[in-house]
Amino acid sequence: MNFGENIKRLRTSANLTQSELAKQLGIKQSSYVSWEQKKSNPTLELLEKLSAIYQIPVRKIIEKDDIKTDESKLLDQFRLLTKNQQEELVDFANFLSQKPKPILTVAPNVIELKTFKRQYLNYAVVEDEQLSAGYGQTVTNTGEKYKAYTDERLSRYDGAARIKGESMEPDFPNYSIATFLKTGFDQDGGIYAISEGDLGEEQLYIKQIFQEGDHFRIHSLNPNYKDFYLGEEDNFRIIGPVVDNFTEIEGDQIED
Structure with missing residues (x-):
């Protein structure tokens, strides 16, 4: 192990x-x-x-x-x-x-923190808003952006946001970064970024989506979360499919 x-x-x-x-x-x-x-x-x-x-x-x-x-x-x-x-x-x-056990000590070969050269890393430009992987979270977008680094290769994307919640685990861990396109809905059963509510008060989600008649069934990968349905009357839109997901490399692991 x-x-x-x-x-x-x-x-x-x-x-x-x-x-x-x-x-x-x-x-x-x-x-x-x-x-x-x-x-x-x-x-x-x-x-x-x-x-x-x-x-x-x-x-x-x-x-x-x-x-x-x-x-x-x-x-x-x-x-x-x-x-x-x-x-x-x-x-x-x-x-x-018959005698006391010897005190255990840490082996001299201590595990070292892995580091990365910034020039060899990829990054996604992340907006301050978050994609809820729960039952939704009201989000205020200040317009600020920052870079999240990864050693993984990233596909083309239109937007990136941090996931908050555990409803899409284990495939999409809480606090990881998701990148997505802004091309709307085009594949039943795909993983999408969606928003619900008025501008400035949206609830943003990352969910698996199935079209069923005039409504969409919103599904979580974590079985502890129940499905729910959204339709035109719910003032929501499907932003686009999620293309990549990665755990951000911490700043103290990056060397310039």
């Missing part, structure tokens, strides 16, 4: 979402997502934070071998004990083993 699979297993076992864990670590969700996708690795400081959250040694996070089932059950039971009970259990374990 590799590092990305290790941390994903630990997160799901702890019933944490990517956004919840990223908040505890004090980083952007896109940074954490890149660890699970094996596109980058955490610093030693962040590894130690993960160790504290899961209450396991750093070695158990970065090693390939999984925690044995019996060890995992024992760890779960240990966490349910009071502090005094934990201390008594530790003393008893030391007695059984």
